[in-house]
Amino acid sequence: MTETNKRDFLKFLAAGTVMSSAVFAPSLAFGQNPAHVVVIGGGTGGATAAKYLKMGDKTIRVTIIETNDVYQRCYGSNEVLTGHSTIEDLSISYDSLRDKYGVDFMFDTVTAVDSNSRQITLETGAKLSYDRLIVSPGISFTWTETDGYSEEIANSVMPHSWKAGEQTLLLKRQIDAMPDDGTMIIVPPPNPYRCPPGPYERASLLAEMFQKEKPQAKILVLDVKDGFAKDQPFMLGWNRLYDFQIPETKMDGMPDDVNIFDAPGMIEWVPGSDGGKVVAVDANAMTVTTQFGDTIHGDVINFIPPQKAAKLAFDMDLTEGNWCPINHLTMESTRHPNIHVIGDSCVADEMPKSGYSANTQAKVVAAQILHLLHDQEPEEPTWSNVCFSRVSSEYGVSVGGIYRLDHETGKIVSTQGSGGVSPLDASHQFNRLEALYQGAWMENFVTDSFG
Amino acid sequence: MRLGIREIAVLVCLLGPGVACSQSISGAMLGDTCAGCHGTQGAAVNVTIPPLAGMNAEQFVATMLAYRTGKQSGTIMNRVARAYSDEEINAMAEYFASFPTSTSK
CATH class of the missing domain: 3.50.50.60 (FAD/NAD(P)-binding domain)
Incomplete structure (x- = not known):
């Protein structure tokens, strides 16, 4: 995208930056229509946020804008390389989010966001307005x-x-x-x-x-x-x-x-x-x-090249350096009000860029947006990350972390004395179980995020 | 509006920097971080990882405390349990006990 295009993309976005979030913050108290939360990106973060928003309040409207009508998960893709899984096994349908939870989908590409009037323009020309916007666009590569x-x-x-x-x-x-x-x-x-x-x-x-x-x-x-x-x-x-x-x-x-x-x-x-x-x-x-x-x-x-936030995050002026700074209490962008950034693109301090991190960031943003839409204060957040890796199909290792908000620094920090990796003196049975749990995790995690 | 314990704790925390507060985290906020492995609201579909939905609260607390002290050895759960206070374990126990027992597929 050229600089001119980027300015077009952001035509109205800049106006929002001088105003505090509170000025614009829409709330249910003043509207007759149900609040509308739009999610850009139907990956693990976006899907989980949409699901948990609807679980928390089924009266609000939630729309996911996503380019592809089937999601292909990265986790488990190493097993496609070895032939233990097929590429079809990585495909996840959005049917459950749509049919079971009532999430709306627009399979389209965002071309402009106006954070002043809170309106999004899509490649097909369609426009939609939001009360709160969640951006979960993933990564791009530095070539x-x-x-x-x-x-x-x-x-x-x-x-x-x-x-x-x-x-x-x-x-x-x-x-x-x-x-x-x-x-x-x-x-x-x-x-x-x-x-x-x-x-x-x-x-x-x-x-x-x-x-x-x-x-x-x-x-x-x-x-x-x-x-x-x-x-x-x-x-x-x-x-x-x-x-x-x-x-x-x-x-x-x-x-x-x-x-x-x-x-x-x-x-x-x-x-x-x-x-x-x-x-x-x-x-x-x-x-x-x-x-x-x-x-x-x-x-x-x-x-595997170096990585940075997805192109959309740059186009939307949500980045500083390679990633998107956020207020960790609400996951709201520090650059533009009413826009929340989660997943690999956001700066999450001690949390790794993983699907599990995106999943728990999504639950925090869903809870906080529901509070904000109901004129309530955000609640005390917590996040976690769990990751099982297979050293072989029968030998697993894991890492886990429970994260909290440090109110003095505003940063996400790991809870002291907890978490960490599988012990080196673990038994054979321990590593066998961690390989078994990796498979169970995959199924439960995909269901928690998408179904 | 009548404030619950959770809201009051949050308000105390919001009084400003330097105000000591327990920063109490709700059972739902805590419990939802478990769902990636144990299923949404504890309703695991693959029960190799135990479902927590409908688990007896006392049993949940006893198990978490045993993981935390190391009296019971698990794989990742000892490392996870050490992150939580008694109050937080109780809040999670109540949260998961509030759901119907899940049935596996």
């Missing part, structure tokens, strides 16, 4: 930070597979066609990004598949970071299952029975401090070049 890389290369040669759909299938085809002794390179993105343990679960499940189908294959993880979500539980599992040599820096707290290997096993992880940062790629030669100057060939290169 320009690595020499030789581009969106076109991601769509043809080096898929990221970080949004489920065609990207997932492209990477799967490449993995299936990889020579039996081939090397797959995974390049995880810098923080912050969607689904922090995702690249490492991907390495895990592919290692499990390669052990059976391509036992000579290698998975090389070239990381800009020196650590990652659940890194020690992952590495312990890799050590047990895939002959992974745990680096010295990650040995603290490991149980006595870890295996010591002379050579890297199927998975090798190179942290940023050892030259893991990839600074250039060559799509013709199928190579990556690291910060330390090594050029490495990969038969499959899964380059």
Whole structure:
């Protein structure tokens, strides 16, 4: 979008910024018509917000504006790469939200938002007004930070597979066609990004598949970071299952029975401090070049680019830097009144950018919007995040966090003394159960968010 | 309008910075963060993760306290239970007890 277009997009938006939220805040007390909450984005955050708004007060109108009439979830997409699931398994219908909860849908694209008159214009020309607007647009990618890389290369040669759909299938085809002794390179993105343990679960499940189908294959993880979500539980599992040599820096707290290997096993992880940062790629030669100057060939290169808020968030002037600042009590944008931002796009401090985080942010925003529409004060919020990852189909690890609002700083903070990752001295049965719970979580989580 | 305990606690908190307050969180606000795993209002569809809907409040409290102290070992629940005060566990117990017992599919 050009600057001129962006100004058009925001034609009236700027007027709203000088006014306090309270001036414009609509309330049910003054209107005859039911309040209307519009949700832009029908992903996990938007769907959950719509459902919980209708559960809390079925008399209000809730409309989701979404481009696609079927949602494809990212969580569980690593299992499509290994053939444990199909792309159809990732598809979620909006029928339940529509039929069971009475959520309205417009499958369309937003072209303008006027925060002064609280009106949205869609690509088809349709217009709709809102009392409160929830924006849950997800992420977009930064294509320009690595020499030789581009969106076109991601769509043809080096898929990221970080949004489920065609990207997932492209990477799967490449993995299936990889020579039996081939090397797959995974390049995880810098923080912050969607689904922090995702690249490492991907390495895990592919290692499990390669052990059976391509036992000579290698998975090389070239990381800009020196650590990652659940890194020690992952590495312990890799050590047990895939002959992974745990680096010295990650040995603290490991149980006595870890295996010591002379050579890297199927998975090798190179942290940023050892030259893991990839600074250039060559799509013709199928190579990556690291910060330390090594050029490495990969038969499959899964380059996951750096991330930022979705384009819509930038177009709507909701961003500062790469993400959308919000008032964490109400999840309302600090830049424009009556517009609330949730999910991966928002700044949520200590919360990771996960589907579970988006789900609990959605419940907080739904509760607070219902209070505001009823002329009540917002209530004390709390959020949580739970994430199970599979190191293999029978070995799971988890992370959990319970989050609260620090009223002094206005930030979301983890509750002290709680949460964290699976213990390193966990029993075999513990990890078996966490793999089992991952499957149950998937079903209950999708139902809580969409059905 | 008659204020409930939750609203009064919120009002006290809103008096301003520096005012010490318990920042009491409602049972619904607390309980809805459990729903991602245990199902909406505790009505899990996959009961490998136990449904909480209609659970006896005393049993809920006893289980959470046992997780919190480590007397009972779970997987993630010990780490989760340590985040909550007695008052919060009681509020969640009442919230989940208020729903009918769910039936699995």
